[in-house]
Amino acid sequence: MQFLWPHMLWLLLxxxxxxxxxxxLISRRKKAALLYASxxxxxxxxxxxxxxRRHIPPALFLLALAAALLACARPSATVTLPADTLxxxxxxxxxxxxxxxxxxxxxIVAAQAAARDLIVGLPSSVRLGIVSFAGTTAVVQxxxxxxxDMLDALDRFELQRGTAxxxxxxxxxxxxxxxxxxxxxAILFGSVSPRAGRPATSLDQREAADAIRKRExxxxxxxxxxxxxxxxxxxSDGRRTAGPDPADAARMAAQRGVRVYTVGFxxxxxxxxxxxxxxxxxxxxxxxxxxxxxxxxxxxxxxGSAADLxxxxxxxxxxxxxxxxxxxxxxxxxxxxxxxxxxxCALSMLWFRR
Numbered sequence: 001m002q003f004l005w006p007h008m009l010w011l012l013l014x015x016x017x018x019x020x021x022x023x024x025l026i027s028r029r030k031k032a033a034l035l036y037a038s039x040x041x042x043x044x045x046x047x048x049x050x051x052x053r054r055h056i057p058p059a060l061f062l063l064a065l066a067a068a069l070l071a072c073a074r075p076s077a078t079v080t081l082p083a084d085t086l087x088x089x090x091x092x093x094x095x096x097x098x099x100x101x102x103x104x105x106x107x108i109v110a111a112q113a114a115a116r117d118l119i120v121g122l123p124s125s126v127r128l129g130i131v132s133f134a135g136t137t138a139v140v141q142x143x144x145x146x147x148x149d150m151l152d153a154l155d156r157f158e159l160q161r162g163t164a165x166x167x168x169x170x171x172x173x174x175x176x177x178x179x180x181x182x183x184x185x186a187i188l189f190g191s192v193s194p195r196a197g198r199p200a201t202s203l204d205q206r207e208a209a210d211a212i213r214k215r216e217x218x219x220x221x222x223x224x225x226x227x228x229x230x231x232x233x234x235x236s237d238g239r240r241t242a243g244p245d246p247a248d249a250a251r252m253a254a255q256r257g258v259r260v261y262t263v264g265f266x267x268x269x270x271x272x273x274x275x276x277x278x279x280x281x282x283x284x285x286x287x288x289x290x291x292x293x294x295x296x297x298x299x300x301x302x303x304g305s306a307a308d309l310x311x312x313x314x315x316x317x318x319x320x321x322x323x324x325x326x327x328x329x330x331x332x333x334x335x336x337x338x339x340x341x342x343x344x345c346a347l348s349m350l351w352f353r354r
Contacts, residue, residue: 001075001076001329002076002077002326004075004076004328006073007073009073011072012070053347056347057347057348060344061341064337064339064340064344068333068337074328075328075329075330075333076327077329086127086228086320088128088129089128089131090118090130091132091171092115092131093132093237093238094134094158094159095135095238096160103265103305103306107265107266110305110306111265111309112154113306113310114309115154116154117310117313119151121314122147122317122320123317123320124145126145126320127143127144128145129144130153132157132158133164133165133167134159135162135164135241136164137168139171139175140153143176163238163240163241163242164240165249165288166245166246168243169234169252170187170249172232172234173249176232181211181215182252216252216255222255222257223257224259224297225259225296226257227257227258231260232253232258232259232260232261233316234292235262236262236285236289237266238283238285239288240288246289246292253296254295254296254297258296260295260296260298261300261301262289262298263300263302263312264284266304
């Protein structure tokens with residue numbers, strides 16, 4: 001537990017002084033009791049229970065004061081609470097390597113089935129957008145709370161050559177922040193990646209590239225992972241063959257505080273497939289996916305089978321339903337102080353009529 005105003009804790013030093021003052025008053029009353037010819041008479045009248053419970057109301061009052069002073073110091077604690085309404089973007093690799101059958105019946109079919117389980121298990125407070133990426137990217141479904149629209153979108157995937165992981169991540173950011181003016185086309189053809197290189201192909205693209213670069217440079221970065229209203233789940237089964245560096249795209253996400261949870265699907269070993277006489281190369285790039293997750297404050301998962309992928313999605317669904325956050329709990333201490341004070345007053349009136 002932490003305190004936003006820790007200097008207020010010095011007031012707790014007054015509690016021992018109040019306890020000492022109470023004991024002093026009790027000792028003065030004992031001196032007055034010596035006026036009786038025999039102490040046995042008042043002790044017998046009071047009884048052992050009466051002598052003990054006369055200290056309960058003052059003790060409760062002291063505890064109420066301690067709770068009130070702690071509330072003044074504004075304590076905060078990490079607690080698990082229901083998640084706020086948030087928007088998720090599922091970025092799915094739709095490169096031709098997803099046709100591989102090492103995950104039966106094929107990687108793409110298994111990934112679609114697991115994504116359906118993810119959608120069915122999402123909390124009602126979650127909106128989901130779906131992005132596909134291969135050599136190019138596409139917004140398959142803009143963020144929606146309609147589960148049927150999400151499920152229908154999974155059937156609209158089209159496999160292509162190439163794997164532009166960075167493009168998929170940037171397009172997901174554009175979906176998550178539609179007002180930020182993130183233009184993937186300008187980034188690709190205007191070279192506005194933080195490691196720019198290739199010139200724009202037209203004056204308009206050059207101007208758009210300069211505008212985006214300026215906005216990104218002027219953006220005040222926030223703590224990675226601090227954005228609580230959205231996140232990105234990125235699934236890929238291969239290495240980047242086109243588009244910007246995923247690490248550069250991850251830095252754009254980190255500047256906005258967006259966590260990216262990356263999922264490596266399939267085998268980490270390289271291999272080749274063949275479909276309709278045309279080969280394709282497949283190798284899971286775990287270091288790149290792990291790096292994206294680390295930069296953004298997210299987490300990397302490896303799923304070698306359909307069951308593994310479904311388990312990963314179940315873990316993520318549980319995280320989005322409940323989240324741990326640093327929350328001020330002054331109200332709890334204030335409520336405890338009020339309850340203790342009411343109890344002290346009630347017992348004093350009930351037992352001693354004062």
